[in-house]
Amino acid sequence: xxxxxxxxxxxxxxxxxxxxxxxxxxxxxxxxxxxxxxxxxxxxxxxxxxxxxxxxxxxxxxxxxxxxxxxxxxxxxxxxxxxxxxxxxxxxxxxxxxxxxxxxxxxxxxxxxxxxxxxxxxxxxxxxxxxxxxxxxxxxxxxxxxxxxxxxxxxxxxxxxxxxxxxxxxxxxxxxxxxxxxxxxxxxxxxxxxxxxxxxxxxxxxxxxxxxxxxxxxxxx
Amino acid sequence: xxxxxxxxxxxxxxxxxxxxxxxxxxxxxxxxxxxxxxxxxxxxxxxxxxxxxxxxxxxxxxxxxxxxxxxxxxxxxxxxxxxxxxxxxxxxxxxxxxxxxxxxxxxxxxxxxxxxxxxxxxxxxxxxxxxxxxxxxxxxxxxxxxxxxxxxxxxxxxxxxxxxxxxxxxxxxxxxxxxxxxxxxxxxxxxxxxxxxxxxxxxxxxxxxxxxxx
Numbered sequence: 001x002x003x004x005x006x007x008x009x010x011x012x013x014x015x016x017x018x019x020x021x022x023x024x025x026x027x028x029x030x031x032x033x034x035x036x037x038x039x040x041x042x043x044x045x046x047x048x049x050x051x052x053x054x055x056x057x058x059x060x061x062x063x064x065x066x067x068x069x070x071x072x073x074x075x076x077x078x079x080x081x082x083x084x085x086x087x088x089x090x091x092x093x094x095x096x097x098x099x100x101x102x103x104x105x106x107x108x109x110x111x112x113x114x115x116x117x118x119x120x121x122x123x124x125x126x127x128x129x130x131x132x133x134x135x136x137x138x139x140x141x142x143x144x145x146x147x148x149x150x151x152x153x154x155x156x157x158x159x160x161x162x163x164x165x166x167x168x169x170x171x172x173x174x175x176x177x178x179x180x181x182x183x184x185x186x187x188x189x190x191x192x193x194x195x196x197x198x199x200x201x202x203x204x205x206x207x208x209x210x211x212x213x214x215x216x217x218x219x220x221x
Numbered sequence: 222x223x224x225x226x227x228x229x230x231x232x233x234x235x236x237x238x239x240x241x242x243x244x245x246x247x248x249x250x251x252x253x254x255x256x257x258x259x260x261x262x263x264x265x266x267x268x269x270x271x272x273x274x275x276x277x278x279x280x281x282x283x284x285x286x287x288x289x290x291x292x293x294x295x296x297x298x299x300x301x302x303x304x305x306x307x308x309x310x311x312x313x314x315x316x317x318x319x320x321x322x323x324x325x326x327x328x329x330x331x332x333x334x335x336x337x338x339x340x341x342x343x344x345x346x347x348x349x350x351x352x353x354x355x356x357x358x359x360x361x362x363x364x365x366x367x368x369x370x371x372x373x374x375x376x377x378x379x380x381x382x383x384x385x386x387x388x389x390x391x392x393x394x395x396x397x398x399x400x401x402x403x404x405x406x407x408x409x410x411x412x413x414x415x416x417x418x419x420x421x422x423x424x425x426x427x428x429x430x431x432x433x434x435x
Contacts, residue, residue, distance in 0.1 A: 006323040010312075017311035078305025085271055086324040087297030221274050 003088035004096045011100030021066065026108045029062035033116045044121045051122035052181035053174075055130065056137070058116075059109050060170045063138060066105050067145040067166075068152070068159045070097060071216060075153050081220050090213040098146045098209070106138030122185075129184040133177040136197040143201075143208035144169050150215025172200055223249050223284055225270075225371060225402060230279035232265045239265050240424035243279070245417075247404070249370075250397045252413055255406040257421030263406035264304070266421065267373045270404060271301045297325065299371040300364035306356040307363075310349035314340060314359055317348060322367040334365040338388055353380040365392060372396060372403040378411065386411070 015022055036054050040046055074080040074097075083093045113134055114127055122130070148166035152158030180193035224247065231241040239262035247253055255263040268274040270281060272292050281288045288295040308317050315331055322329030335341045338358040343351070351359065357380050364372060372393070378386050390412050393403050397414075405411065 003324050006320065010320050013316075014309060014311060076305075077309070078303055078307040079309070081273060081303060081305070082301065082307050082321065083324075085273065085296045085299065085301050086321075087293050088324060089293055 003086065004092050007083070007088075007093055007096035008100050011097055012103065015100065015104040021069075022104045022108065025062050025066050025105050026112050028065055029058050029109055029112060030116065032058040032061060033120065036120070048121045048123060051117055051120035052126060052130065052178045052185075054120060055113055055116055055122075056133070056174050056177050056181075059113065059134060059138065060141060060167070060174060062109055063105050063141045064145060064163060064166065064170075066101070067142075067149045068162055070101055070146060070149040071153055071219075072149070072158070075219065080153075080216060084216065084220060090216060091209045094146060094150075094212045094216065095209045098142050098212075101146070102139050102142040106134075106142055109138060110134045126181045126185040129181045129190060132194065133180045133197065136194065136201055137173040137177045140173050140197075140201045140204045141170060143204040146212040147208050147215060150212040150219065153216065153219035173197065176200070223370060223400070223402075225281075225283050227270070227276075227281045228279055230266070230269060230281070231277045232262055232269060232274070233277040234265060238277075238426050240421055241426060243419075243421075243424045245419055247402050247417075249400040249402060251402050252393070252397060252416035253402075253404045254411070254413070254416050254418050255404065255421060256408075256418060261421035261425060263421055264375050266419075267301070267303075267375045267404060267406060271299060271373050272296065273301075298369050299373060300367075300369045301373045301375075302360055302364060302377050303375050306360040308348040308351065308356045308359050311347055313345050313347055314351070314362075315344045317359055318362050318366050321363045325367040325369070329366045331362075331366050334362040337365055337392060338362050338385060354382060354385070357381055358385060361389060361392075370401050372401065374403065374405045376406055376408070378407060378409050 033054055036050070037047060040050070071080060074083065084090050086093070110131060113130055117127060117130055145162075145166050148162045151165060152162050155161060176193045176196045180190040180197065183190040183193060226244075226246040228244050230243040232239040239260075243266070245253060255266060257263055265274065269276050272288055272295050275289070283295060283298070312320070314335065318334060319329055319331045322331065332341065332344075335344055338361050340355060340358050340362065343355065348356070348359070357377075361377065377389060381389065393413065396403060
């Protein structure tokens with residue numbers, strides 16, 4: 001546990017010293033969402049109809065943006081080798097790095113999301129559910145993304161490859177996240193969708209650290 | 222008495238057999254110097270010893286127990302200095318060294334470690350302003366800050382000046398007096414007391430064997 005906290009603290013420390021990197025992810029999220037009113041026209045009904053989907057898709061893309069660097073910088077300067085040679089299990093190291101990624105990317109997105117929902121004229125009844133869906137969904141994105149980030153280590157132009165590898169795996173989060181928000185706006189219960197999102201998160205939590213650690217081991221061999 | 226040994230080790234990189242049939246044995250306080258031409262497998266052997274790279278065949282054992290049984294325990298008793306120095310550009314020298322020590326739950330004596338390699342005056346300087354030699358010193362201070370019985374040093378003298386090489390030799394001598402072991406690959410002569418030499422060229426695939434293998 002001490003090792004987990006030490007790595008988490010270090011990664012947050014590194015992220016805070018390179019503050020612009022994380023700001024850029026949030027800026028990307030905002031700009032991507034803001035483009036839609038220009039594209040589909042400023043008709044409030046249309047925007048309200050597509051708001052949940054647009055915000056979720058933009059959140060997926062934004063959280064992917066910083067994934068490439070999740071292991072890459074540590075891989076390049078030799079830190080990843082040393083981390084894998086520490087007395088701490090590599091799975092725990094990976095989980096600490098994923099947690100740091102979520103805290104520096106997922107959490108700011110969740111904070112920015114309601115603002116964008118207002119911009120897109122989303123029905124205000126959906127706001128709490130938007131937050132809940134993102135709270136359950138974004139950790140899954142970081143977990144799944146870590147597997148992709150580990151697999152692309154050492155490859156050139158890994159960024160595009162990473163997108164091709166993990167975007168299809170993000171589809172369940174997208175479907176059930178948007179569906180939960182739409183259900184609440186339509187006056188229905190969203191328990192089923194939330195249970196599926198939660199189950200997906202639990203599954204990702206159980207499997208992804210192991211898969212990502214295996215990928216990292218392969219890369220540093 | 223702790224011992225570290227390898228039996229009948231074979232290393233394959235890509236499709237090429239780097240070395241085969243390699244044995245070594247290291248007792249507490251011992252030193253093993255790896256020599257051999259470029260590409261003879263000095264770095265690969267050190268990576269094998271660290272557990273970063275699994276051997277194609279053969280076993281590595283610590284006190285008779287295979288290191289693959291418990292890789293984390295093996296990681297906890299060794300320090301590896303590779304080609305990269307793992308110095309974070311935005312962290313200060315002290316932060317860099319104390320992070321690695323904190324992973325080992327050690328009562329880290331960061332200041333003494335920095336002092337030993339003459340970088341105490343740089344303790345607040347961020348990693349990106351360090352020269353190659355200074356980064357290497359930070360990396361060496363890292364292994365001194367948290368004690369571990371086995372040191373695996375891959376060309377540790379790269380980019381170091383004469384004074385620091387002497388400091389490194391003194392550090393290694395102290396480490397061995399305390400029962401520590403060290404394995405060093407080197408091209409330059411280091412001043413060590415009674416050490417064993419392992420010439421990797423002796424374990425390359427011979428011409429005859431090469432023909433049989435292909």
